[in-house]
Amino acid sequence: MADDKTSRTANIFDVARLAGVSHQTVSRVLNNMPNVRPATRARVEQAIAQLRYSPSPAARALVTRRTRTIGLVTPGTVDYGPSSIATNFNFAARAARYNVDAISSPQNDVAAVRTAIDGLLKQRVDAIVLVVVDTEVLAAVQALDIDIPVVASASSARPHPRLVAIDQYRGARGAVRHLLEAGYDTVRHIAGPARNPDAVERLRGWRDEVAAARAQSTPAVHGDWSAASGYRIASEADLTPGEGIFVANDHMAIGVLSALRERGLRVPEDIGVVGFDDVPEAAFVYPSLTTVRQDFAALGEILMQKVLLLVEEPDTVTESTPLPTRLIVRASAPPAR
Missing domain, CATH: 1.10.260.40 (lambda repressor-like DNA-binding domains)
Known part of the structure; x- marks a missing residue:
């Protein structure tokens, strides 16, 4: 019995x-x-x-209707993070013998994202994965109620069973901690777009680490992820030797390095700089960029695993632990001597 x-x-x-x-x-x-x-x-x-x-009868019924195609909604941007997530998810789906039907939509347009989802539903995809780069789009995705699994790649301070993310918050705290331990007495932040979930979590991490260390800081300034915006912000900032700058992505950090060089400020002797992403160029700029590395390959695999789990056992899916980041220390912010 x-x-x-x-x-x-x-x-x-x-x-x-x-x-x-x-x-x-x-x-x-x-x-x-x-x-x-x-x-x-x-x-x-x-x-x-x-x-x-x-598997449950409901899951088995879903299996019998499978097209072995997953819909992927990506933002209309070539930024390194979203494009890396999409690429690595495609690799993971192919390894699982699934096809991917990808649609790009404006990154901050909720109506456009809903239209993209409706189009994928008409294609009878087995599940939908979204790479989300806007907090309003994320809220709309979390409120979706459709008959197939929906998984989003997005950062959030509130875990959700259908969210998969890299730990932007702890990665940011580690970057700020490194600058403080290296001897920079003030850490300012050049943030990403105000409605970008990753930028929001990196901003929160910077703020909390500065507060925990009782260190000096200045108000964050928002860029748009581009090297040009990092260059502009660093050119206009009232900088003092001894400061550290935590930049929310590497491309803006590369612009920062260029502006500091033009201003005659030495890196890392006068100003320390830490970026985020570890783009391929980060090791080859001068000075080489200290940054926070994200494991996009692992994220793509976990997104695919989450989709498969939702198909097999939709009622038993639990929250995913955000993937850890890794600080890559290079010349722009070396360890304390």
């Missing part, structure tokens, strides 16, 4: 616990994805058989 009860109530998390793996690994086995070690696959299959686990 106990076995019958187990078979009726077992879910994907029970299988994961018994096999000693993550629920994402169980999902990969269920979907016959190739990136699972044979020994791990065998353990999962044994646990499935022991628990007599099978």
Whole structure:
């Protein structure tokens, strides 16, 4: 009788616990994805058989209607972060033998995003993934009520089961902490667009770390992610030797380095600079840029895993822990001597 009860109530998390793996690994086995070690696959299959686990009837019904196509809504921008997320999600979907139908929409237009979603629904996609770069669009996405899984890549101070993100907040705090520990007594912030979720979290991280350290700061100034805006802001700022600048992305930081050089301010001797993203150019500018690296490949994989899990077990999906960042220390803000 106990076995019958187990078979009726077992879910994907029970299988994961018994096999000693993550629920994402169980999902990969269920979907016959190739990136699972044979020994791990065998353990999962044994646990499935022991628990007599099978996806819920609703999930099975969804499976029978699959087109193996996922709709991807991206912002109409070539910025490094969103484009890297989209690229790596495409890689992960291809590895799982899914096609991706991508649509670009204006990044701050809620109506345009809804139109894009409606168009993908008419294509009978199995799920929709959105790369969100606007807080109003994020709120609209979280309020969606449609019949297929919807997953968003977006930062938020409030975790949500259908959000996948990199930990912008802790990454920002680490960048500010590094500048303070390197001996810069004031850390100012050149922020991204005010309605961009990543920029909001980086701004929050800067503010909280400065407050925790009781360090000096000046009001944040918002740029638009471009090197030109970083150059303009640094050219106009009232800078004093001994300050550090935490810049919300690397392209703006590259503009900052150019402006400081023109003003005769030495980096890192007079001003320390830390960026965010670790774009390919960051290691080759002068001086090389200290920055916060994001793992976009891992983010693409987790987005795909979340989609598959929502398809298999829509009622058991939990909040995802944001992926950690890594501080890459280079010449623009070396460690304290």
